[in-house]
Amino acid sequence: MKKILFMMGAAALALSSCSQEEVISANNGKNDANLITFRVRSQKPSRAMEFSTYNLDDFMVYGFKGDPDDGEEVIPYFLNGEPVKFTREEGGLLFTSATPYYYPTDGSWLYFAAYAPSSLTGFTTDKFGGLELKNFTVNTDITKQIDLIFASGGSNLEPDEDDQELTFTHALTKVFISQVANEDVRYKYEIVGVKFGNITNTGDYVFRGEKILDEEGRNGYFGSDGYIQDYTGYGHFWKPAETQADEIEYIFDEPVVLDNDNTTQALMSGDDTANLDGGKECFMLIPQKLSAKFVNEDGTLEAGKFGEGMTYIAFLVRITNLITNEVIYPYAIDEETGASKTDAIxxxxxxxxxxxxxxxxxxxWVPGSYIDYFVDFSKGAGFVAPGADESIEFTPILGREIKFYEEVFDWTDGTKITVDQSGELGVDVGGSDDVFGED
Known part of the structure; x- marks a missing residue:
């Protein structure tokens, strides 16, 4: 029998906006006729990610026997349908299971669906190797957030054939604010935190691996409303919770200062290698559509509407008038009440x-993408955040709107993505086809 083994390529899963793709062949077992190896398609790394070939110690694998494309019945192959943990051998690139598993001797097709982290539980499977995870919730402490990656592949290879390729892709959306700017010489901004408000931190996830093309060849065809698909061709589908009332924040150790000497500053690098050391430079969030539905066409807000379901980005900031040396935000303490109207925020x-x-x-926010925001305070400081005294909540801080710019990139190869903000994603999602292909 041919023993089932998994190989991890020599390059990391990486975020790189300037590097070329390369395929790493990791066949260390050609001298063993029973050994099956896998190649990993990855990117030439310039910045490591949370999961890479250097820190991914194990992952879970579902196995399925039979090829539905040939009309074969598909049945679970491992542990009555349960996933098996494959662990890296010390000092190597080879991943093995504690109990060995072998390919069938009749040449049957095996299909694999893999995921990490291995601690994740609660999956259900379909007869085509699809995985579904209900009510996945990201950690609101972003120093404890982790990457969520999936891979799939099938094989009935003979010992003298090439090794099978295995591709890991990212299921979440990576979000960060790379730069902030201010060219108004009258004000100094000290920024010590970032928050997203009125989002959802929970969603249902479906991974369809490589068997996701409909009969017309459209990637990610899905017949149910409310799902967001990825652009990568590897079948990530998310249905975020309908209620968007969650918050998630990140407080810096030291403030980032914008003044006359520093008109543009880096805020978050987007590099989450710091996650390994207890720090953090990005958010990993549920893919979802954010709505500023109460903003008028001229950029102004309808009075009193900001907090009613509107998604927002907030900065924990201290603003000083450099001419008078007066702190103008947070607002001053009222002498009569002994409190500031911004105390609650x-x-x-x-x-x-x-x-x-x-x-x-x-x-x-599309699965498998990263979102880079650039925020310019030159024309304003935004609005008093939800939760402040109701007499000032949602009012402009400096009387003018803030400017921000967004760019969307493929998380793996760094190519820029044009996002249809209507949420249609340029894909026909009509019809009644079920993503699981069930009878």
């Missing part, structure tokens, strides 16, 4: 008080 960091300044955002 203020936070003390290293002995200094800051307050949240928010602005509404419309966007589409």
């Amino acid at each position: 203020s936070k003390e960091v290293n002995g200094v008080t800051y307050a949240w300044a928010a602005f509404p955002v419309s966007s589409l």
